[in-house]
Amino acid sequence: MNPTTRRSVLRGALAAAATPLLAGCVTAGGGDQGPALRGQVTKDNPLGVALDAPLEVVIFKGAYGDQYALDAERAYNQRHPQAKINHQAIQKVGEALQPRFVADTPPDVVDNTGAGALDLPTLVKANQVSDLSELLDSPSLHDPSVRVRDTLLPGVVDDGTFNGRPRALNLVYTAWGVWYSRTLFAERGWSYPKTWDEMLTLCGEIKKSGIAPWTHQGKYPDYVGDLLVSMAFKAGGNDLLVAVDNLEPNAWKHEAMINAATAFAELVGRGYVMPGSEGLSHTEAQAAWSQGKAAFLPSGSWLESEQKGVTPENFQMVMMPPPQLSTSDKMPAAAVRAGGAQSFIVPEKARNRQGGMDFLRTLFAVPQARRFAELASALPSVKGATEGLRLSSGVDSVRNAVNAAGDNAFRYRFRTWYGTLKKSWDDATGELFTGRLTPQQWADRVQRAADAVARDPNITKYRR
Amino acid sequence: MKHGKYRFLAMAILPALALHVIFVLSPYAQAFYLSLTDWTGVAGQANFVGLDNFARLGEDPLFLSALGNNALMLIVVPLATIAIALFLASMLNLGGRRGRAEVQGVAGGKVYKIVYFFPQLLSVPIIAVLWQFVYSPNNGLLNGFLSAVGLDGLARTWLADGSVALWAVMAVMVWSAVGFYVVLFSAAMDSIPRELFEAARLDGAGRLATFRSITLPLVRDNVNAAFVYLGIAALDGFALVQILSVGPGGPDGATEVIGLGLYRNAFSFGQFGYASAMGVALFFLTLTLAVIAMRSGRRTKVEMA
Numbered sequence A: 001m002n003p004t005t006r007r008s009v010l011r012g013a014l015a016a017a018a019t020p021l022l023a024g025c026v027t028a029g030g031g032d033q034g035p036a037l038r039g040q041v042t043k044d045n046p047l048g049v050a051l052d053a054p055l056e057v058v059i060f061k062g063a064y065g066d067q068y069a070l071d072a073e074r075a076y077n078q079r080h081p082q083a084k085i086n087h088q089a090i091q092k093v094g095e096a097l098q099p100r101f102v103a104d105t106p107p108d109v110v111d112n113t114g115a116g117a118l119d120l121p122t123l124v125k126a127n128q129v130s131d132l133s134e135l136l137d138s139p140s141l142h143d144p145s146v147r148v149r150d151t152l153l154p155g156v157v158d159d160g161t162f163n164g165r166p167r168a169l170n171l172v173y174t175a176w177g178v179w180y181s182r183t184l185f186a187e188r189g190w191s192y193p194k195t196w197d198e199m200l201t202l203c204g205e206i207k208k209s210g211i212a213p214w215t216h217q218g219k220y221p222d223y224v225g226d227l228l229v230s231m232a233f234k235a236g237g238n239d240l241l242v243a244v245d246n247l248e249p250n251a252w253k254h255e256a257m258i259n260a261a262t263a264f265a266e267l268v269g270r271g272y273v274m275p276g277s278e279g280l281s282h283t284e285a286q287a288a289w290s291q292g293k294a295a296f297l298p299s300g301s302w303l304e305s306e307q308k309g310v311t312p313e314n315f316q317m318v319m320m321p322p323p324q325l326s327t328s329d330k331m332p333a334a335a336v337r338a339g340g341a342q343s344f345i346v347p348e349k350a351r352n353r354q355g356g357m358d359f360l361r362t363l364f365a366v367p368q369a370r371r372f373a374e375l376a377s378a379l380p381s382v383k384g385a386t387e388g389l390r391l392s393s394g395v396d397s398v399r400n401a402v403n404a405a406g407d408n409a410f411r412y413r414f415r416t417w418y419g420t421l422k423k424s425w426d427d428a429t430g431e432l433f434t435g436r437l438t439p440q441q442w443a444d445r446v447q448r449a450a451d452a453v454a455r456d457p458n459i460t461k462y463r464r
Numbered sequence B: 001m002k003h004g005k006y007r008f009l010a011m012a013i014l015p016a017l018a019l020h021v022i023f024v025l026s027p028y029a030q031a032f033y034l035s036l037t038d039w040t041g042v043a044g045q046a047n048f049v050g051l052d053n054f055a056r057l058g059e060d061p062l063f064l065s066a067l068g069n070n071a072l073m074l075i076v077v078p079l080a081t082i083a084i085a086l087f088l089a090s091m092l093n094l095g096g097r098r099g100r101a102e103v104q105g106v107a108g109g110k111v112y113k114i115v116y117f118f119p120q121l122l123s124v125p126i127i128a129v130l131w132q133f134v135y136s137p138n139n140g141l142l143n144g145f146l147s148a149v150g151l152d153g154l155a156r157t158w159l160a161d162g163s164v165a166l167w168a169v170m171a172v173m174v175w176s177a178v179g180f181y182v183v184l185f186s187a188a189m190d191s192i193p194r195e196l197f198e199a200a201r202l203d204g205a206g207r208l209a210t211f212r213s214i215t216l217p218l219v220r221d222n223v224n225a226a227f228v229y230l231g232i233a234a235l236d237g238f239a240l241v242q243i244l245s246v247g248p249g250g251p252d253g254a255t256e257v258i259g260l261g262l263y264r265n266a267f268s269f270g271q272f273g274y275a276s277a278m279g280v281a282l283f284f285l286t287l288t289l290a291v292i293a294m295r296s297g298r299r300t301k302v303e304m305a
Helices: A003-023 A067-079 A092-102 A120-125 A182-188 A196-208 A222-245 A255-269 A282-290 A354-365 A366-376 A395-408 A419-433 A439-455 B004-033 B052-057 B063-095 B109-121 B125-135 B142-146 B165-190 B194-202 B207-218 B220-236 B239-244 B258-268 B272-301
Strands: A053-058 A085-090 A110-111 A169-181 A211-215 A294-300 A315-320 A338-346 B096-098 B100-104
Touching: A003 A419, A053 A067, A053 A092, A053 A354, A067 A085, A067 A354, A067 A366, A085 A110, A085 A196, A092 A110, A120 A338, A169 A182, A169 A211, A169 A222, A169 A366, A169 A395, A196 A211, A222 A255, A222 A338, A222 A419, A255 A419, A255 A439, A282 A294, A282 B100, A315 A395, A338 A395, A338 B142, A354 A366, A354 B142, A419 A439, A419 B258, B052 B063, B063 B109, B063 B165, B063 B207, B063 B220, B063 B258, B063 B272, B100 B194, B109 B165, B125 B142, B125 B165, B125 B239, B165 B207, B165 B220, B165 B239, B194 B207, B207 B220, B239 B258
Parallel strands: A053 A085, A053 A110, A211 A294
Antiparallel strands: A110 A338, A169 A294, A169 A315, A169 A338, B096 B100
């Protein structure tokens, strides 16, 4: 070990590090794909797709498979027969695409979904995803008299919008709420409560019958956290929701937030939550619920497909909106958190950007969306796509909840926009559910985290 | 002739060196540079921000709790692992006695050695999933065992209780590492001449005295190496915490480690620059640890005459 050698190596490393610094570029050579390809805009080709431009489609192949995408590609090919389609179905979207975004050679359309998906706000901040206004304002494929924008369910466009610009389109329409077994409830003569007082009364009854009233996926505290803030927003109304998303001072200390936190703390305090739930993974908690060890479980509309194989036949799972905190809530009992999941994006630097958008126009038209609903047994974001389809108990209950909510479906964005706030909210909620934080302390802590995000110049802010 | 020798050496060394520079040194250099930028990780452009990222580290409560947790792991994991491994290895190799002076391993030592080594064959994710079942609150092995022996009072939600969660994670780290060091120390003890032990025994030294005065000084080099390896492992812990812990990193930061914060900032928050700063900090911590361990090892080296 010769110190001079070590030092000279270090010097060399520093020099190597400084070279790209001067260039301001992370990678040495970014591949330039050339300008985006464009074709003639005609009545049949409103987005001006270059007819012979190849199209690269990247699909996340998860629970929903990729057959629906292959079908949509075939439909795209029928309209653009000269286009060569490169279909890629993968699991780790982020790992595969990050280097391509960095090198400015991204695919033309991406299903940015799954555990390894790229962070959407980061992509937006780095200006890597196209503004989809052009697509949304183009005539829909199944009814040219209606713009694509107007064929989507409420909130779908809003959910992918960042500071007024639509950047992502979600294919799956998701609602979040409280799940129970219709069979179990019919057997025992229980009915789903409308207010929290009724919930507590029912929980007392359930507990007496030897079943734990609630369990939750404690390892990931956002499952209950989402339910908690949903109840708070129902009580405090849209103003509170917007205040929270806009990081306004003291929004988390609103009376409705404290009341919702108190309501859940009471659930724990009265012993209405299955012991040990705070340490259970989603698999464990949901298995316990499917086995009838607990009556209520918070989750989103994907629960039914996730529980396939562990749920007894004739379990008949149903999702309902969280109960009202009281009858003086600003939103009606039917109000439910609903919005999109499974985000499709068109990279800004895509060579065939217009083709990417036209692919989405194909996928989000009724025939393809309906095909997706059949194949994936999930609710697509397109109006009327499931009309006349026979749906399973869970998906049907989600559709009913969404229909009943109508314009009272709501969605909040803070958890997507601000990762650091979501993390603090997660941690605080976990502590609230084990009784280590009081509702007031919970609100104080999340508010501090929100204030910190608001102050942080490194974090891009979004408003609604 | 000499010329030919150098050419041969160059041919032998240069390809490996080139690979090392491309795949090891250049990523390091790049990480150092990225730690001075605000790179998002998804675009080709980055702005130079000087030492801002390092200043932010000092104000990040999660990073600070990660530092604290890693520090505790750095003390507990190597000490516990080495202590247990030394005990088991000396029992396996030198624990038995025969006749007036002969020293040998306990009966069945070879079988034990293989059994202890088993966890080493499992990958970290499998170990993590396995122990998740052990710690599971309602039908887990640990709580089940405690209630079977009438210690219900001790049963708890191991991974969701902030006061024990980190200890639960460290126990898994120790469990999975011990076997390897038992084998390592066994090999070292095997190479100690038996006469030394027999002489000590004839002089009336007990097991403990023999261990302190003969075994330990003669396996010192291996113990030092073990400290370095285990120290580096204790500064990491990412994969285990990511899969095993609540949150992950919870409850409320109780099991947060530097690697986890790095991963979260890079891949969930799109702050590759800041995450690189964490990586650079971790690099210097690891380097310091290795240097200290090596230096302290050099001083206490015992030569076998």
